Amino acid sequence: MASTWKVGDRTFNSRLLVGTAKYPSPEVMEAAIEASGAEIVTVAIRRMDPAKPEHSYVYDFIKRKGLTILPNTAACYSVKDAVLTAQLAREALGTNLIKLEVIGDENTLFPDNEGLLEAAKILVEDGFVVMPYCIDDPVVCRKLEDLGCAAVMPLAAPIGSGLGIRNPYNIRIIVEHANVPVLVDAGVGTASDAAFAMELGVGAILMQTAIAQAQDPVKMATAMRQATEAGRLAFEAGRIPKKLYATASSPLSDLISIAR
Numbered sequence: 001m002a003s004t005w006k007v008g009d010r011t012f013n014s015r016l017l018v019g020t021a022k023y024p025s026p027e028v029m030e031a032a033i034e035a036s037g038a039e040i041v042t043v044a045i046r047r048m049d050p051a052k053p054e055h056s057y058v059y060d061f062i063k064r065k066g067l068t069i070l071p072n073t074a075a076c077y078s079v080k081d082a083v084l085t086a087q088l089a090r091e092a093l094g095t096n097l098i099k100l101e102v103i104g105d106e107n108t109l110f111p112d113n114e115g116l117l118e119a120a121k122i123l124v125e126d127g128f129v130v131m132p133y134c135i136d137d138p139v140v141c142r143k144l145e146d147l148g149c150a151a152v153m154p155l156a157a158p159i160g161s162g163l164g165i166r167n168p169y170n171i172r173i174i175v176e177h178a179n180v181p182v183l184v185d186a187g188v189g190t191a192s193d194a195a196f197a198m199e200l201g202v203g204a205i206l207m208q209t210a211i212a213q214a215q216d217p218v219k220m221a222t223a224m225r226q227a228t229e230a231g232r233l234a235f236e237a238g239r240i241p242k243k244l245y246a247t248a249s250s251p252l253s254d255l256i257s258i259a260r
Contacts, residue, residue: 003232007097007129008150013039014037014039015198015228018032018038018041018042019041019207020043032221033061035219035225036222037225040068042072050093071099072098079115079118083119100133102115113134121147124148124149134153134155152180153206154184156193160209161186162189165188168196171202181204182203184205195228195231198231204228205228211224
């Protein structure tokens with residue numbers, strides 16, 4: 001079995017986190033989340049208002065299944081909006097967990113680094129367990145950790161792009177230097193991307209579009225679950241070094257002598 005991981009004071013078995021948007025129907029959403037084995041489910045507070053009856057099915061499902069809700073500040077383009085959204089989420093849902101997003105560009109949905117750092121500082125000081133969505137920059141990740149963030153969540157590629165891990169070298173550097181969990185967030189497109197991310201040593205992966213928009217979300221959720229588990233086990237097992245030339249897999253001593 002793969003090891004557990006921890007964020008804040010919470011310990012989890014599943015290293016796959018999923019979202020709740022873009023599914024064809026509530027029924028497919030529920031089936032896919034169950035198939036994923038995820039224990040943490042993220043919800044965009046500005047898009048799925050807990051106070052609105054038409055959105056209650058999401059929160060009811062999460063509560064019924066005993067899942068950990070991770071509210072996020074998606075669609076926030078300023079520090080003020082992100083902080084206010086986080087505070088509203090805590091009041092409405094009774095959790096201090098927050099996936100912090102401060103978006104800097106509406107076309108790429110890349111984060112605003114300066115705004116993210118400012119909002120993270122405010123929320124950490126306000127008692128939140130902050131998990132920031134950030135650029136895959138080791139320096140930014142270090143600054144976020146220094147501010148007291150409970151994890152860092154560098155993107156693999158633009159949100160919803162499905163491009164996979166565009167810069168594995170940066171991700172490896174972030175993992176090697178971080179003292180908090182590193183979660184790949186955004187850009188994973190298929191199971192091989194998930195396995196590759198886990199083989200780099202990240203603590204977990206968060207994905208949404210790759211599952212919800214697949215032709216069969218339930219099958220894709222199952223594939224992502226298995227790929228995440230396999231990738232983590234491979235990382236923990238330790239791969240063999242890459243070599244330019246072949247190495248015999250069997251010993252050359254005591255070979256059977258063949259008469260000529």
